[in-house]
Amino acid sequence: QDEVAALRGKAANKKTDEAWNLYAKGEAEQAVTAFGANSGAFRVQTLYPMLQSILQENKLHFLVAPYNASAQIAYLDMIDSDQCAGIMGSQELLLYPINDGVIRSFDWENKK
Known part of the structure:
Protein backbone atom coordinates (compact mmCIF):
# COMPACT_ATOMS: atom_id res chain seq x y z
CA GLN A 1 0.00 0.00 0.00
CA PHE A 42 -0.37 14.09 -2.81
CA ARG A 43 -1.34 15.24 0.68
CA VAL A 44 1.63 15.58 2.99
CA GLN A 45 -0.40 14.07 5.85
CA THR A 46 -0.30 10.72 4.07
CA LEU A 47 3.49 10.85 4.25
CA TYR A 48 3.60 11.01 8.05
CA PRO A 49 3.22 7.25 8.75
CA MET A 50 5.78 6.40 6.07
CA LEU A 51 8.26 9.00 7.39
CA GLN A 52 7.70 7.82 10.96
CA SER A 53 8.48 4.24 9.94
CA ILE A 54 11.69 5.41 8.25
CA LEU A 55 12.70 7.24 11.44
CA GLN A 56 11.94 4.12 13.51
CA GLU A 57 13.92 1.88 11.14
CA ASN A 58 16.91 4.20 11.55
CA LYS A 59 16.48 4.25 15.34
CA LEU A 60 15.86 8.02 15.35
CA HIS A 61 13.83 9.41 18.22
CA PHE A 62 10.78 11.55 17.39
CA LEU A 63 7.65 12.81 19.11
CA VAL A 64 4.10 13.08 17.81
CA ALA A 65 2.29 15.96 19.50
CA PRO A 66 -1.16 14.99 20.81
CA TYR A 67 -2.93 18.37 20.52
CA ASN A 68 -2.07 21.49 18.54
CA ALA A 69 1.08 20.09 17.03
CA SER A 70 2.20 23.34 15.43
CA ALA A 71 2.21 25.31 18.67
CA GLN A 72 3.82 22.51 20.67
CA ILE A 73 6.60 21.74 18.21
CA ALA A 74 7.28 25.45 17.63
CA TYR A 75 7.65 25.88 21.39
CA LEU A 76 10.20 23.04 21.56
CA ASP A 77 12.16 24.66 18.74
CA MET A 78 12.01 28.13 20.29
CA ILE A 79 13.42 26.96 23.65
CA ASP A 80 16.23 25.07 21.88
CA SER A 81 15.03 21.77 23.30
CA ASP A 82 17.25 18.77 22.67
CA GLN A 83 14.05 16.96 21.67
CA CYS A 84 13.64 19.06 18.53
CA ALA A 85 16.17 18.84 15.72
CA GLY A 86 13.75 19.25 12.83
CA ILE A 87 10.13 20.10 12.18
CA MET A 88 7.70 19.01 9.48
CA GLY A 89 4.17 20.36 9.46
CA SER A 90 1.56 22.67 8.06
CA GLN A 91 2.01 26.22 6.81
CA GLU A 92 0.80 27.37 10.23
CA LEU A 93 4.35 26.75 11.48
CA LEU A 94 5.53 29.74 9.46
CA LEU A 95 3.60 31.96 11.89
CA TYR A 96 5.97 31.04 14.73
CA PRO A 97 9.53 32.40 15.20
CA ILE A 98 11.21 29.07 14.49
CA ASN A 99 14.32 28.16 12.52
CA ASP A 100 12.48 27.31 9.34
CA GLY A 101 13.24 25.97 5.92
CA VAL A 102 10.66 25.35 3.23
CA ILE A 103 10.77 22.32 0.93
CA ARG A 104 9.08 23.31 -2.31
CA SER A 105 9.60 20.16 -4.35
CA PHE A 106 10.90 16.61 -4.31
CA ASP A 107 12.92 14.92 -7.03
CA TRP A 108 11.86 11.33 -6.37
CA GLU A 109 13.92 9.80 -9.19
CA ASN A 110 17.21 11.36 -8.03
CA LYS A 111 16.25 11.14 -4.35
CA LYS A 112 16.67 14.89 -3.77
Whole structure:
Protein backbone atom coordinates (compact mmCIF):
# COMPACT_ATOMS: atom_id res chain seq x y z
CA GLN A 1 0.00 0.00 0.00
CA ASP A 2 2.90 2.38 0.73
CA GLU A 3 4.31 1.69 -2.74
CA VAL A 4 1.00 2.54 -4.41
CA ALA A 5 0.75 5.73 -2.36
CA ALA A 6 4.33 6.63 -3.28
CA LEU A 7 3.68 6.07 -7.00
CA ARG A 8 0.53 8.19 -6.87
CA GLY A 9 2.48 10.81 -4.96
CA LYS A 10 5.22 10.90 -7.59
CA ALA A 11 2.66 11.38 -10.36
CA ALA A 12 0.85 14.11 -8.44
CA ASN A 13 4.14 15.84 -7.60
CA LYS A 14 5.14 15.78 -11.26
CA LYS A 15 1.86 17.48 -12.20
CA THR A 16 2.35 20.00 -9.40
CA ASP A 17 5.91 20.69 -10.59
CA GLU A 18 4.55 21.28 -14.11
CA ALA A 19 2.05 23.77 -12.69
CA TRP A 20 4.85 25.56 -10.80
CA ASN A 21 6.91 25.71 -14.02
CA LEU A 22 3.98 27.39 -15.78
CA TYR A 23 3.74 29.86 -12.92
CA ALA A 24 7.49 30.59 -13.07
CA LYS A 25 7.17 31.32 -16.80
CA GLY A 26 4.52 33.94 -16.03
CA GLU A 27 1.65 31.82 -17.36
CA ALA A 28 -0.50 32.40 -14.29
CA GLU A 29 -3.87 31.38 -15.75
CA GLN A 30 -2.51 28.11 -17.13
CA ALA A 31 -0.77 27.48 -13.81
CA VAL A 32 -4.00 27.97 -11.85
CA THR A 33 -5.78 25.61 -14.25
CA ALA A 34 -2.99 23.03 -13.87
CA PHE A 35 -3.09 23.26 -10.07
CA GLY A 36 -6.89 22.92 -10.11
CA ALA A 37 -6.81 19.93 -12.45
CA ASN A 38 -4.49 18.10 -10.07
CA SER A 39 -7.14 17.19 -7.52
CA GLY A 40 -5.23 14.01 -6.74
CA ALA A 41 -2.25 15.96 -5.45
CA PHE A 42 -0.37 14.09 -2.81
CA ARG A 43 -1.34 15.24 0.68
CA VAL A 44 1.63 15.58 2.99
CA GLN A 45 -0.40 14.07 5.85
CA THR A 46 -0.30 10.72 4.07
CA LEU A 47 3.49 10.85 4.25
CA TYR A 48 3.60 11.01 8.05
CA PRO A 49 3.22 7.25 8.75
CA MET A 50 5.78 6.40 6.07
CA LEU A 51 8.26 9.00 7.39
CA GLN A 52 7.70 7.82 10.96
CA SER A 53 8.48 4.24 9.94
CA ILE A 54 11.69 5.41 8.25
CA LEU A 55 12.70 7.24 11.44
CA GLN A 56 11.94 4.12 13.51
CA GLU A 57 13.92 1.88 11.14
CA ASN A 58 16.91 4.20 11.55
CA LYS A 59 16.48 4.25 15.34
CA LEU A 60 15.86 8.02 15.35
CA HIS A 61 13.83 9.41 18.22
CA PHE A 62 10.78 11.55 17.39
CA LEU A 63 7.65 12.81 19.11
CA VAL A 64 4.10 13.08 17.81
CA ALA A 65 2.29 15.96 19.50
CA PRO A 66 -1.16 14.99 20.81
CA TYR A 67 -2.93 18.37 20.52
CA ASN A 68 -2.07 21.49 18.54
CA ALA A 69 1.08 20.09 17.03
CA SER A 70 2.20 23.34 15.43
CA ALA A 71 2.21 25.31 18.67
CA GLN A 72 3.82 22.51 20.67
CA ILE A 73 6.60 21.74 18.21
CA ALA A 74 7.28 25.45 17.63
CA TYR A 75 7.65 25.88 21.39
CA LEU A 76 10.20 23.04 21.56
CA ASP A 77 12.16 24.66 18.74
CA MET A 78 12.01 28.13 20.29
CA ILE A 79 13.42 26.96 23.65
CA ASP A 80 16.23 25.07 21.88
CA SER A 81 15.03 21.77 23.30
CA ASP A 82 17.25 18.77 22.67
CA GLN A 83 14.05 16.96 21.67
CA CYS A 84 13.64 19.06 18.53
CA ALA A 85 16.17 18.84 15.72
CA GLY A 86 13.75 19.25 12.83
CA ILE A 87 10.13 20.10 12.18
CA MET A 88 7.70 19.01 9.48
CA GLY A 89 4.17 20.36 9.46
CA SER A 90 1.56 22.67 8.06
CA GLN A 91 2.01 26.22 6.81
CA GLU A 92 0.80 27.37 10.23
CA LEU A 93 4.35 26.75 11.48
CA LEU A 94 5.53 29.74 9.46
CA LEU A 95 3.60 31.96 11.89
CA TYR A 96 5.97 31.04 14.73
CA PRO A 97 9.53 32.40 15.20
CA ILE A 98 11.21 29.07 14.49
CA ASN A 99 14.32 28.16 12.52
CA ASP A 100 12.48 27.31 9.34
CA GLY A 101 13.24 25.97 5.92
CA VAL A 102 10.66 25.35 3.23
CA ILE A 103 10.77 22.32 0.93
CA ARG A 104 9.08 23.31 -2.31
CA SER A 105 9.60 20.16 -4.35
CA PHE A 106 10.90 16.61 -4.31
CA ASP A 107 12.92 14.92 -7.03
CA TRP A 108 11.86 11.33 -6.37
CA GLU A 109 13.92 9.80 -9.19
CA ASN A 110 17.21 11.36 -8.03
CA LYS A 111 16.25 11.14 -4.35
CA LYS A 112 16.67 14.89 -3.77
